[in-house]
Amino acid sequence: MKKLILTTIGLLYVSSFSVAAVSVPNPPELSAKxxxxxxxxxxxxxxxxxxxxxxxxxxxxxxxxxxxxxxxxxxxxxxxxxxxxxxxxxxxxxxxxxxxxxxxxxxxxxxxxxxxxxxxxxxxxxxxxxxxxxxxxxxxxxxxxxxxxxxxxxxxxxxxxxxxxxxxxxxxxxxxxxxxxxxxxxxxxxxxxxxxxxxxxxxxxxxxxxxxxxxxxxxxxxxxxxxxxxxxxxxxxxxxxxxxxxxxxxxxxxESKNARIGQSKNLLSYGFRFYTTQKIADAGQVESMVRVWKGDQSEIEAGFPQDAYITLPRSQTKGLERSVVIEEPLMAPVKLGQKVGEIVWTKENEVVARYPIVSGQAVEEGNWFSKIWDSAILWFKGLFSSFLSS
Missing domain, CATH: 3.40.710.10 (DD-peptidase/beta-lactamase superfamily)
Structure with a gap:
């Protein structure tokens, strides 16, 4: 399947914290295996x-x-x-x-x-x-x-x-x-x-x-x-x-009871001080409408199967870009909960998070006429795409 990027939204501000933009120091050095x-x-x-x-x-x-x-x-x-x-x-x-x-x-x-x-x-x-x-x-x-x-x-x-x-x-x-x-x-x-x-x-x-x-x-x-x-x-x-x-x-x-306690505390304190996590989507949230070919319905809702979160350094939460990537073409039958694409968050062209989106409805195969009609449309779309790329 081809993947179609439907939309990109820039400058998503993830963090609600007011923290000075500083570089993230290395984690604490631990004397652990x-x-x-x-x-x-x-x-x-x-x-x-x-x-x-x-x-x-x-x-x-x-x-x-x-x-x-x-x-x-x-x-x-x-x-x-x-x-x-x-x-x-x-x-x-x-x-x-x-x-x-x-x-x-x-x-x-x-x-x-x-x-x-x-x-x-x-x-x-x-x-x-x-x-x-x-x-x-x-x-x-x-x-x-x-x-x-x-x-x-x-x-x-x-x-x-x-x-x-x-x-x-x-x-x-x-x-x-x-x-x-x-x-x-x-x-x-x-x-x-x-x-x-x-x-x-x-x-x-x-x-x-x-x-x-x-x-x-x-x-x-x-x-x-x-x-x-x-x-x-x-x-x-x-x-x-x-x-x-x-x-x-x-x-x-x-090496000791005190070491495991002190090092665990240092590690946790480091994480809370320099990183932040924010919920970016709720389970069941509808993200996009997706075209279905050769089915008994032509469009379905696609949404998040689970809550979605992003964890980033506190100083790097600005300037995120968000893309909806749909698997295309999506052919019937489609199961309820089937993955149909994903949402990808990037920063400076590096992926920082990705979550699947899934079908909110099941779609059965359509009748013979809808199959022939959709096949013809897909053929012309493919022909047109080949012409443009040649």
């Missing part, structure tokens, strides 16, 4: 180092454990108040030198409390208890984890267990962890709410959330997950908001 700073809405990666490196995830693995449980709840195969009977494999004594919730065989614990054990206390025992309850065995649950990873586009990730203790072949990347955190926030918001809880008590043992950024009033972090093993180093996935902007930072493989 890898890191990513990503905008939640646009999924633009603002800064990264070794973003696709395969690294040991440690307890960042528990983000996927919680995500899978959240999806089971959405599918109504599981309930927050369902009781889970703890098996021998989930006994806290099997995890002597690692974080745990302190549960024991035959304990009956609600899913909601076990999820707090996973998220707030980072309990390896709680992970195994939930895994066995959901899938019958931890191995079967890990298969679900990897299936979800594939479906979310986490192509650098391979889970071996439900908790993240070092094991042969286990790995993820900073980019994959950013993708996972975005989907937790978006797909299972009830699960994400638990990441803001600062403490949880079970078996008369109070444990505090290891993400100390939750107590930092200088930055509005409302969730995240820490991780540590000797192989992985100290890691932290966190998310923070500032006005309408939400950022996700992933810092993996630092």
């Amino acid at each position: 890898g890191y990513v700073l990503m905008d939640y809405h646009s999924e633009v990666v603002i800064a990264e180092q070794n973003g696709r490196a395969g690294l040991a995830p440690a307890s960042l693995t528990k983000l996927m454990t919680a995500y899978v449980v959240g999806q089971e709840i959405i599918a109504e195969r599981l309930n927050w108040e369902d009781k889970v009977t703890v098996g021998v494999n989930a006994w806290s004594q099997k995890f002597p030198d690692s974080s745990k919730m302190f549960i024991k065989p035959k304990d009956e614990i609600s899913v909601s409390n076990l999820m707090r054990g996973v998220i707030v206390q980072s309990g390896n025992d709680a992970c195994v208890a939930l895994a066995e309850h959901v899938a019958g065995s931890e191995a079967a649950f890990v298969s679900l984890m990897n299936e979800w990873a594939d479906s979310l586009g986490m192509y650098d990730t391979r889970f071996i267990n439900s908790h993240g203790l070092d094991a042969e072949g286990i790995q993820t990347s900073p980019r994959d962890m950013a993708i996972l955190m975005k989907n937790i926030i978006e797909d299972v918001p009830d699960v994400y709410e638990l990441y803001s809880e600062k403490e949880f008590t079970w078996n008369d043992i109070k444990q505090y959330n290891r993400n100390s950024l939750l107590w930092d009033n200088a930055i509005n972090v409302d969730g995240g997950k820490t991780g540590y093993t000797s192989n992985a180093g100290y890691s932290l996935v966190s998310s923070a908001i500032d006005g309408d902007t939400r950022l996700i930072s992933v810092v993996m493989g630092t």
Whole structure:
């Protein structure tokens, strides 16, 4: 198909902030094995180092454990108040030198409390208890984890267990962890709410959330997950908001607890200070009318299938150009929601964002007369175009 540019609108002003036009400094230097700073809405990666490196995830693995449980709840195969009977494999004594919730065989614990054990206390025992309850065995649950990873586009990730203790072949990347955190926030918001809880008590043992950024009033972090093993180093996935902007930072493989906290804060602060994100279209917003050939109707609405956002340096939000690019000619049949073109934003001939636009209606093939008539028109159009180009 040819692509037809219908219109270009210059000088779109994206930012509503009043900020002096200054060049963007380099991201802060971090002593980590890898890191990513990503905008939640646009999924633009603002800064990264070794973003696709395969690294040991440690307890960042528990983000996927919680995500899978959240999806089971959405599918109504599981309930927050369902009781889970703890098996021998989930006994806290099997995890002597690692974080745990302190549960024991035959304990009956609600899913909601076990999820707090996973998220707030980072309990390896709680992970195994939930895994066995959901899938019958931890191995079967890990298969679900990897299936979800594939479906979310986490192509650098391979889970071996439900908790993240070092094991042969286990790995993820900073980019994959950013993708996972975005989907937790978006797909299972009830699960994400638990990441803001600062403490949880079970078996008369109070444990505090290891993400100390939750107590930092200088930055509005409302969730995240820490991780540590000797192989992985100290890691932290966190998310923070500032006005309408939400950022996700992933810092993996630092040398200490303080380093992962300080470096995550520096990364988030950098993003909020020098970048801005603005919504530029609503899901369902009609963008253009599109000609359909050989169908039972000749024109359809084309619009955005999802909200659209642009993330740019604050000093570079002026002078954007916006183009509507339609796939031409569009032939019937056309499915509802079928991509028919895209909107492209450029600055100085460089693409800064692009979003698809899709059909707002289904179009069936037309009758024999409309097909012949449209074929004739297309033939003459092609002949005329050839004449002009010769």
